[in-house]
Amino acid sequence: MTSRAWQATGYGEPGEVLALVERDVPDPGPGEIRIRVAAIALNFPDVLLCRGRYQVRPEPPFVPGVECCGTVTAVGADVVGVAVGDRVVGTMIGVMAEEAVLPAGSVFPAPPELTDAEAAALTVGYQTAWVGLHHRANLQSGETVLVTAAAGGVGSAAVQLAAAAGARVIGVVGSAAKGELARRLGAEVVIDRSTEDILARVREETGGRGADVVFDPVGGDTYAAAQRATAFEGRLLIVGFAGGDVQQIPANLLLVKNISAVGVYWGLYLERGSDVPRRAHAALLELISAGVVKPEVTEVPFSEVPAALDRLGAGASVGRLVAVVDGAHA
Structure with a gap:
């Protein structure tokens, strides 16, 4: 029995290196499960994987x-708490396929309130945002949160979760269309970095105080402006560097404002067997059940994954792109 999967045949742009292949349906080993994939959220790490620039660098083909x-659809030996027929969300490199095998510890119950496409976008972005804002930054109601790439994958999740926590959200975007999405998700103030000065606008909107929490998955010039807009005892969350330039953190800036620079690498908690991802997912389920949080997604066919990833890599996408597997739409 075979199924289809998108396979990177080398390193490069997704549209150049991804090929749709037929492969044997994988069997789960001890501690693993197999799922029939209904929807796959497309993330910037997928682009980096194809380019060979992600922190994990599998050798092609992968x-x-x-x-x-x-x-x-199947469970391996020693698996508890997950059964055949369960609808789940999960994370593991290698799920861009009709059938995928994942460690049982990296899957979570899918919320019944969400469609497959919406649920597919719940794990990485929303758990990263929750861990950053709550576990790492200890966000408090009434604080101001500055989110760069506020209409992107993890940024849009951070906007929703910060607003749900009672924070005032300032979102930085790259276009008017992305600004509309950031506002819908809960940003009170939107800054278009293509036409506005980030530092000046943040100071204007906060009476000169700055942002208590900066959530940055971008790096580069956007981060350079955002870090200067941080308030006294603010927390700089370093989430990623989708812009290509890694964040530079001058120690004197941390010193003169008592600022904390905090790394947010959610995947390490899964690797270390921490209970943080389970706590994050439980909190997300409550917010979803209450109707406070819901991923806003754009569906694309499974056959159009390479083109969709190219748009994502070029910064031309708005919100979350999700590939729906043929015949598995819910």
Whole structure:
């Protein structure tokens, strides 16, 4: 029995290196489960994987994809708490396929309130945002949060979760269309970095005080302006560097404002067997059940994954792109 998967045949742009292949349906080993994939969230790490620039660098040929929703079709030995027929969301490199095998510890119950496409976008971005804002920054109601790339994958999740926590959200975007999405998700103030000065606008909107928390998955010039807009005892969350330039953190800036620079690498908690991802997912389920949080996604066919990833890599996408597997739409 075979199924289809998108396979990177070398390193390069997704549209150049991804090929749709037929492969044997994988069997789960001890501690693993197999799922019939219904939807796959497309993330910037997928682009980096294809380019060979992600922190994990599998040798080609390999299957990218780090986040999906589907139904359990088989369980390996020593698996508890997950059964055949369960609808789950999960994360593991290699899920850009119709059938995928994941460690049982990296899957979570799919919220019944969400479609497959919406649920597929829940794990990586939303858990990263929750861990950054709550576990790492200890966000408090009434604080101001500055989110760069506020209409991107993890940035849009951070906007929703910060607003849900009672924070005032200032979102930085790259276009008017992305600004509209950031506002819908809960940003009270939107700054278009293509036409506005980030530092000046933040100071204007906060009476000169600055942002208590900066959530930055971008790096580069956007981060350079955002870090200067941080308030006294503010927390700089270093989430990623999608812009290509890694954040530079001058120690004197940390000193003169008592600022904390905090790394947010959510995947390490899974690797270390921490309970933080379970706590994050439980909190997200409550917010979803209450109708406070819901991923806003744009669906694309499974056959259009390479083109969609190219748009994502070029910064031309708005919100979350999710590939829906043929015949598995819910």
